[in-house]
Amino acid sequence: MSVAAKSVALVVTSTRGIRIGPSVASLLSTVLEPSAKAANINLKTVDLKSFNLPVFSESMPPMMIKPGGPQFEQETSKAWADEMSSHDGYIFIMNEYNYGMSGATKNAIDYLLNGFTGKPVALVSYGVKGGNLANEQAKGVLTAMGLTVIEPRPLLGFHGGRGPEGMLAVTEGKIGDETRKDWSEGHRAEILEAFEKLGEQLRAPKAEDDQLPPN
Template sequence: MTRIGIIIGSTRPGRVGEPVARWVYEVAKERTDVEFELVDLLDYKLPHLDEIYPPAMDQYQQPHTLEWADKIASFDGFVIVTPEYNHSTSGALKNAIDFLYKEWNNKAVGFVSYGSVGGARAVEHLRLIAGELQLADVRSQVALSLFTDFENFSVFKPNDFQRDALNTTLDQVVAWSRALAPLRGK
């Protein structure tokens, strides 16, 4: 069965990314054709990149890198839930992405972002990164506004139309993940 990881891309105390990711997971698990799993960066104590060799050399040395690599390798695609910090994604998410290389290759990725302008600029940066990692980013995305999809900028209350955007994004991630399976040797 196709497996999709839903990555919570923030580790900040009081983060709103966790309720957003749980919403993504609840909507996603209504599907019976795919297995979804929440992946919280807080569960993977990744320091600032501390591997001696570049990830493309596939010579991971650190136990935390090996654990992270095993988790990411277990998926066929991803939905990344990202905040927008200073017109980009979070440093924690970028660091987690940078730890690995081949584990990301030939998989699909979709984005659910949040911020004052829906996290659009964070996703723009992540799309550039995805290309380098041979991740196929899908066109559809969910852009959540802190002004209209959150109460007091902190309590997540998505507008009804966001569910449709999420289902479209999930459809695309699943379809592309399956289409890329031959490239992953599955």
């Protein structure tokens, strides 16, 4: 009997006009695809920017949104929540603004609860210092919400920090050659380890499965 493939969303959280988030997602996809194929995991890039989410203003809080119950009023809200709930796990690709995760990232998370919590999530951040503070903040939020945050949490720093390659990313939305090498080669083992741990969580029996009677 064949086992259904699991779905993991590569969630690009940056929404700036000039950004490297999609390029980081592409780099990660290239690194992860062989392992994903071997583990029967489908990777899908989900770009937060494409959903055009406003600042959360729905009448009902996410905890009330469930099948057969109240629903979001705005189509953008429904589309985002439905997309995220359709996946078995996540890899959040995170930028850092002013020593924390961006407002767009936190706002997007604020739309989610049912169909999101209880699932595993890997955090990959990037920035001058690898987006370490955004990564740590997201870990606290998502853990408190009931997701399983995977360790390690790769921190992808620009080669030379605030030097030319850091400025290239910020002003032109491009990953410099040395930065790309640092990330795809220097961080490869860490990225693959995080993905392996994510896969283990995807395959782990759920609590409700443990209660099913034997065949």
